[in-house]
Amino acid sequence: MTIDTALSRLTDLLGDRLSTSDADLALHGQNETYYADTPPHGVAYPETTEEVSEILKICHDENCPVTAYGAASSLEGQHLAIRGGISLDMNRMNRVLAVNAEDMNAVVQPGLTRIALNEELRATGLFFSVDPGADASMGGMAATRASGTTAVRYGTMRDNILAMEAVMADGTVIRTGTKARKSSTGYDLNHLLIGSEGTLGIITELTVKLHGIPEAISAATCRFESVEDAVNCVILTIQSGLPMARIELLDEMMVRGFNQYAGAGLPEKPHLFLEFHGSPAGVTEQMETFAALAGDFGAEAMKTATTTEDRNALWAMRHKAHYASAALGAGKHIWPTDVCVPISQLAEAVVQAQRDAVAMGLTCTIVGHVGDGNFHAGLSVDPGNADEMARAKLFTGKLAETALRLGGTVSGEHGIGIGKQGYMDAEHGPALAYMRAIKQGFDPKNILNPGKMLPDNH
Template sequence: MTIQTALSELHTVLGDRLSRSASDLEIHGRSEVHFADAPPDAVAYPETTEEVSRIMAICHANDCPVVGWGTGTSLEGHALAVRGGVTVDFTRMNKVLEVNLEDMDVRIQPGLTREDLNRELRATGLFFPVDPGANASLGGMASTRASGTTAVRYGTMRDNVLALEVVLSDGRVIRTGSRARKTAAGYDLTALFVGSEGTLGLITELTLRLRGQPEAVSAGICSFATISDAVNTVIATIQMGIPMARIEFVDAATARAFNAYSGAKMQDAPHLMVEFHGSPAGVAEQAERFGEIVAEMGGSPFKWSSEVEDRNALWKMRHNAYYAIVASRPGCTAMATDICVPISRLAEAVEQTIEDIEKGTIPAPILGHVGDGNFHATILIKKGNAAELAEAKALSHRMALRALALGGTVTGEHGVGMGKLSYMEAEHGPAWEVMSDIKRTLDPTGIMNPGKMVRTN
């Protein structure tokens, strides 16, 4: 029972859809951030659930590690094959299977990306709201419990996945959940697999909750003299119950990166970028109320627009933030880390993190989905510079400990992967061992995305 035996058997099932080409292995062996390359021994391209089931049965029988792959946009090394084996690439399983307009849900395959889904839905008056920025696959988004800019209004993947089809480590196929909006029948296995990062099984089908496209949308931007003024504006807005669709924070360093990368003309200062959804009258009222809060907090005049072109330009700039920040320091790579704290502790967390960054020697611009207490530091490291990498890890470590001390979590949306594995015991205590028990029960041979999420020895 070896990896090579498994690959030989898989070739009889998949033919040329089991790739061992150097280029395929390289593409599936790297991440967008600082982790070392870890290519698999082969890449499988299934087209049906039945093929995924056969892949898993063969790998289970031969102790061959299996890693799921959507688009490779995860930021904590989730999809790296650190113990070799087979990467299962779902790009050929990318269909919309069923749209239920009256019930406002959709059944899809995991390789479909969120942008492609919303293009398919454009004529229906519905859309899928979770927007992590990257055009990620929806199976990957479910596996990492993704969220993003719209989570403050529409929730995360946890709130928008109704049901799943999952192939377990031994090849068994199960269905979790249903299209009903609630249930009291048994354990919530859907919630278990959402966020499990491919350590318990491979998702082969998803049923997602859809939302009505808003009648009116407006978006705008404003700047502040200090970070605390910007963050306190967020807190006041949330506490007043203004229904924001997005409320994003960027610091002065990120604003400078936007200016250089996107040709923006932002002030050298912290900014908030916001969006409102609703009726024309409701959107106008929400923007006016938000503008009043901004003025009370000493911010610049709040400029907002309902024009599609203006909104698209604003959010394209925000979604390209990672690339803008990386481009601001040529020859660097990044450690992208995030934490999430209760909204009442947000200003404290951001201010302490800024102070920590200013004491160091490497840049680490801050931005985030602060409407739900989640923010990111993109720590820029010269490639191959061991001292800077050590400094970046120390900064990220202090951020994680700060989040826990403030009653938060070491990751609001990036997930655990390899990058946050060492904090799981500190955050969860004995519950982490329960997670390991679940892992051992569903994956007794330990082949599902090994080295991630739980203790496996």
């Protein structure tokens, strides 16, 4: 019962689709943020659900940790095999299995990325809405309960997955949810697996909702004198019921990052990046309503991105926020944060974060899916600078405290992974024991992504 025996049995099963090459191990041990490289012992490349099941049976027998791996775009190290064992690379299971246009859903494999899915949907007039920026894998997005820029209108992964197939710790294959739009039968295992970060089961198939591509789409940018003005404009916009498709905040430092990284040429003031979806008349009406609201908060006139190219360029830039933040300091890494608060508390939370960063001498960008009350303070850090790392940790702790005090959560969309385990008790209190009971019931040997999410998940 060792990892070595598991590797040998997995080689018998998978042949050269069980890799232990240095390059493969190194690749699967990397991450986007500040966590140490942690190569696994082996990388398995399954091609079918049955293979995933066989792999888990072996690993379960041998007490070998299994950590699912998709696009490796997670920001809290969820895909890192920090207890060793197998990195289960799902990228060969990347097909669209069915597009049910009549029912507005698609059945996909977990290794498919969201952009690839939308490319396949091009001829249908439908699209998959969840857009976390990175070209993440569908399985990874489900496991992290991802959201992003369009969640304010179309919901997060929580709202967009009808059904899944998953392989559980001992290799059992289950189905959660149904293809019907709703159901009241039994415990909601579908939502339980969404956001479980690979600690309860391995997602092998997803049935996701699709939405009709709106007849008209317009994007715009809008500049404010202060972050408070921008955020208060967002609060009123949401409260007025305007069905924003995207409403993103960038603070002055974030704009500077875009100017340096992407030559954005924007005035270094707080901005909102916006998108409106609807009928042509509806979009015009929405934009006029928004412009009037924004004017009340002293906004400069909106700049509209009318062509598809301009719109795509705007969002492509927005999606590089992580790299644009990094560009503010040569050789720096970004320590991402991700709180979410009730919309009424958003101005207080954002302003507090800016003040704290200044007080702690940290370079910090703020960018956010503010329509949901979700924002990211991105700290520019040098992992070799112990003092700076300590200040970043302090900042993150204070931000989490603020979010919880204001009725929010320590993660809107990035999840817990390695980085936020320390806040689980503060956020969940006695409920944590029931999360542990679920983990214990589903994976008593703790082979699924050990060391993640639950604070004592060794």
